Amino acid sequence: MTTPWMIANVVDKRVETPSAHTLVLDVDGWPGHLAGQHVDVRLTAEDGYSAQRSYSIASARNGGRVELTVQTVPDGEVSPYLADVVEPGDQLELRGPIGGWFVWNPDSTRPVLLVGGGSGIVPLRAMLRARHDAGSRALFRLVYSVREPMETYFADEFARPDPVVDVHFVHTRRAPVGSRRPVGRLGIADLNTHGWPPDFEPDCFVCGPTGFVETAANILVALGHEPRRIRTERFGPT
Numbered sequence: 001m002t003t004p005w006m007i008a009n010v011v012d013k014r015v016e017t018p019s020a021h022t023l024v025l026d027v028d029g030w031p032g033h034l035a036g037q038h039v040d041v042r043l044t045a046e047d048g049y050s051a052q053r054s055y056s057i058a059s060a061r062n063g064g065r066v067e068l069t070v071q072t073v074p075d076g077e078v079s080p081y082l083a084d085v086v087e088p089g090d091q092l093e094l095r096g097p098i099g100g101w102f103v104w105n106p107d108s109t110r111p112v113l114l115v116g117g118g119s120g121i122v123p124l125r126a127m128l129r130a131r132h133d134a135g136s137r138a139l140f141r142l143v144y145s146v147r148e149p150m151e152t153y154f155a156d157e158f159a160r161p162d163p164v165v166d167v168h169f170v171h172t173r174r175a176p177v178g179s180r181r182p183v184g185r186l187g188i189a190d191l192n193t194h195g196w197p198p199d200f201e202p203d204c205f206v207c208g209p210t211g212f213v214e215t216a217a218n219i220l221v222a223l224g225h226e227p228r229r230i231r232t233e234r235f236g237p238t
């Protein structure tokens with residue numbers, strides 16, 4: 001059954017990084033969602049031309065409220081409009097929630113490893129929020145890769161992290177002063193040291209650009225994680 005289109009009212013907009021914005025939406029009739037699900041957003045021009053794209057939900061379930069965090073892709077058709085043109089008071093068409101595989105259920109007590117690259121942090125942030133809101137005691141670890149500190153999404157939340165969630169940053173172009181990890185792409189040492197041992201049988205959620213996801217998933221398999229416990233979501237080209 002196709003999910004119907006709904007009207008979303010934009011009630012707030014936050015700057016996450018110089019090139020990413022969070023839109024806070026109130027959606028009439030929103031049925032609720034699980035962390036990790038996404039929505040389709042449809043834009044329609046006056047001449048009837050329309051374009052739609054998928055966006056992960058950045059927030060945990062909270063009534064009719066849904067947050068989307070959009071990275072502006074230069075020359076993109078939809079993302080520059082959402083990030084730079086849409087303002088509070090505007091309306092968008094949206095349908096969802098979509099997806100039943102890349103989701104974390106708050107009833108689960110299994111250890112969780114989150115691995116995000118760039119905007120791939122968005123659904124993982126929803127999982128962290130859902131864990132917090134549910135008072136879950138599931139063991140979580142996050143490995144988060146960004147080019148440089150100023151490209152960190154939800155930076156204020158990571159500045160005062162949940163003490164029981166271990167967060168490891170991978171900086172690929174420039175690291176903050178005092179960082180002990182050399183600048184460079186995600187490697188085996190990052191996931192070996194800052195992930196869970198395969199014996200713990202963690203559920204692994206990997207999200208980001210296609211190349212990042214493939215690298216991270218291959219490392220996890222090489223480290224001994226069962227492929228069926230590795231769930232991936234690809235956002236697009238590298």
Ligand SMILES: Cc1cc2nc3c(=O)[nH]c(=O)nc-3n(C[C@H](O)[C@H](O)[C@H](O)COP(=O)(O)OP(=O)(O)OC[C@H]3O[C@@H](n4cnc5c(N)ncnc54)[C@H](O)[C@@H]3O)c2cc1C
Pocket residue numbers: 038053054055056057069070071072073074075076077078079080119122123209233234235236237238
């Ligand atoms: C399930 C799912 C969830 C997603 N969640 C998010 C999210 O939470 N936040 C978010 O910002 N994006 C997310 N995306 C990506 C999003 O759907 C769009 O692909 C992205 O916003 C670009 O759309 P656009 O219309 O601006 O660019 P387009 O007009 O489609 O493309 C313009 C150019 O950019 C390239 N391009 C397209 N997508 C990307 C990309 N992701 N990265 C780099 N280059 C790209 C294209 O190859 C093309 O050359 C998600 C994608 C999927 C499939």
